[in-house]
Amino acid sequence: MSERNECAEGVATVAVIGAGLIGCSWAALFAASGRTVYVYDSRPDAGSAIDAFWASVKPTLIDLGLANPETRPDLRVTDSLKEAVATANLIQECIPERLEAKLQLYRSMELHTKRDAIVATSSSGFKLSDLQAGWSAPDRIIIAHPFNPPHLIPLVELYANEQTAKDVLPRATAFYESCGKVTITLEREVLAHVANRLQAALWREAIWLVAEGVASLKDIDTAVSAGPGLRWAVMGPHLLLNLGGGEGGLRAYCEQFRDSYHHWWDDLGTPKLTDATIDKLVSGLRDEINGRDYAELRRERDAKLVAVLRALKSQSSQSKASLQPQS
Ligand SMILES: NC(=O)c1ccc[n+]([C@@H]2O[C@H](COP(=O)([O-])OP(=O)(O)OC[C@H]3O[C@@H](n4cnc5c(N)ncnc54)[C@H](O)[C@@H]3O)[C@@H](O)[C@H]2O)c1
Structure with missing residues (x-):
C-alpha cells in the first residue's frame, strides 16, 4: 500500500460501477491502496453513500494496515458512465445480480472502455461465458468475486477462460493481492464459483x-x-480433517468415518x-x-x-x- 500506487500490473485508475453494499466496500479498499477510483451509480445519492462509507471504514482500514493514516482517498463520484470507465485500467462491476442488466451495462460500457482495461465482475454466481455475451470483444472480462464485506474479507475468487486475453488473469491477481486480498483461481467454470x-x-x-x-x-x-x-x-476443511485423523492424517480419517459420512450425506435435508x-x-x-x-x-x-x-x-x-x- 502506498499513497499513489505505482504498480507493476499497471492499475493506477479503477472504476467501480454500482455503489451498493459491495461497490462502496470495494471503492474504499481500492482508494485506500492509493488508486484513483471513479465511482458510477445510477442512483443520485451515490456521492453521499461513498463519503459516509469511507468515513465509517477508514479507521478499520488503517488499523489493518490497508490505508495510511494520512490517506486522502482519490474517490471521484460521477454521473457519467463514460467518464467513469474512460481512463480506468480496471473496472469492478458491482450492479445487482440480474443477467440482462449486466449485459446491457456492458454494451453501454464497451465503447468507452480502454482496449487493455480489465473488466472484473463481482457477480456472485453467473458463469463467465454468460457474461461474455455482453461484449463484442469478450477477452477482457473475468470473474473477481469477493466475499462481503470486500474491504475486510480477504478472499477473491478469480476465473478466466479460453476467450480471456493472456495478460488479464496475472494482472488481476497482482492487483487484488496489492490491495491485501487473498486470491484463488478456478480451473473450470461452475455456477456460483467455489x-x-x-x-x-x-x-x-x-x-x-x-x-x-x-x-x-x-x-x-x-x-x-x-x-x-x-x-x-x-484452516480449510481438508487440512483440519487431516488433523482429525491423528498421525494417519486424512486417509485414516476417511477410513474411520467413510461409512458415517455416507450415512449422514444420505440423510441431509433439501429444503x-x-x-x-x-x-x-x-x-x-x-x-x-x-x-x-x-x-x-x-x-x-x-x-x-x-x-x-x-x-x-x-x-x-x-x-x-x-x-x-x-x-
Ligand atoms: N451482497 C453480497 O453479499 C455480495 C457478495 C459478493 C458479491 N456480490 C455481487 O455484487 C454485485 C452487487 O451486489 P450488491 O449486494 O452490492 O447490490 P446492491 O443492490 O447493494 O448495489 C447495487 C448498486 O448498483 C446500482 N445500479 C443498478 N443498476 C445500475 C446500472 N445499470 N449502472 C450503475 N449502477 C447501477 C444500484 O443503484 C445499487 O446502488 C452483485 O453481482 C452481487 O451478486 C454480492
Whole structure:
C-alpha cells in the first residue's frame, strides 16, 4: 500500500460501477491502496453513500494496515458512465445480480472502455461465458468475486477462460493481492464459483435443521460460529480433517468415518425457501438479534472480524520470525 500506487500490473485508475453494499466496500479498499477510483451509480445519492462509507471504514482500514493514516482517498463520484470507465485500467462491476442488466451495462460500457482495461465482475454466481455475451470483444472480462464485506474479507475468487486475453488473469491477481486480498483461481467454470457453493451447502442444511425444529435458529448459528466456523478461519476443511485423523492424517480419517459420512450425506435435508420457511427463519432470527439494529450488528461483525484478522496477522508474523535463522 502506498499513497499513489505505482504498480507493476499497471492499475493506477479503477472504476467501480454500482455503489451498493459491495461497490462502496470495494471503492474504499481500492482508494485506500492509493488508486484513483471513479465511482458510477445510477442512483443520485451515490456521492453521499461513498463519503459516509469511507468515513465509517477508514479507521478499520488503517488499523489493518490497508490505508495510511494520512490517506486522502482519490474517490471521484460521477454521473457519467463514460467518464467513469474512460481512463480506468480496471473496472469492478458491482450492479445487482440480474443477467440482462449486466449485459446491457456492458454494451453501454464497451465503447468507452480502454482496449487493455480489465473488466472484473463481482457477480456472485453467473458463469463467465454468460457474461461474455455482453461484449463484442469478450477477452477482457473475468470473474473477481469477493466475499462481503470486500474491504475486510480477504478472499477473491478469480476465473478466466479460453476467450480471456493472456495478460488479464496475472494482472488481476497482482492487483487484488496489492490491495491485501487473498486470491484463488478456478480451473473450470461452475455456477456460483467455489465459496458460494460451500456456503450454499452449509446454509441448506442449517435451514433444514431450523425448519425441522432440530434446534433453535440461535443455537444452530452458535453451532457454526463457536464450533467449526472458528476452525475454518484458520484452516480449510481438508487440512483440519487431516488433523482429525491423528498421525494417519486424512486417509485414516476417511477410513474411520467413510461409512458415517455416507450415512449422514444420505440423510441431509433439501429444503426450499418457501414463504413458510422464510417466516420461520425470520422469526427465529428475532431471538438471536435481540433488539440490535442493522448498524449495530454491522459494527459488531466488523469489530470481531478485525480482531480475528489482526490475531491471524500477528500469529503469522511470529511464525515467520521464529523460522528466521538466529545469529
Ligand atoms: N451482497 C453480497 O453479499 C455480495 C457478495 C459478493 C458479491 N456480490 C455481487 O455484487 C454485485 C452487487 O451486489 P450488491 O449486494 O452490492 O447490490 P446492491 O443492490 O447493494 O448495489 C447495487 C448498486 O448498483 C446500482 N445500479 C443498478 N443498476 C445500475 C446500472 N445499470 N449502472 C450503475 N449502477 C447501477 C444500484 O443503484 C445499487 O446502488 C452483485 O453481482 C452481487 O451478486 C454480492
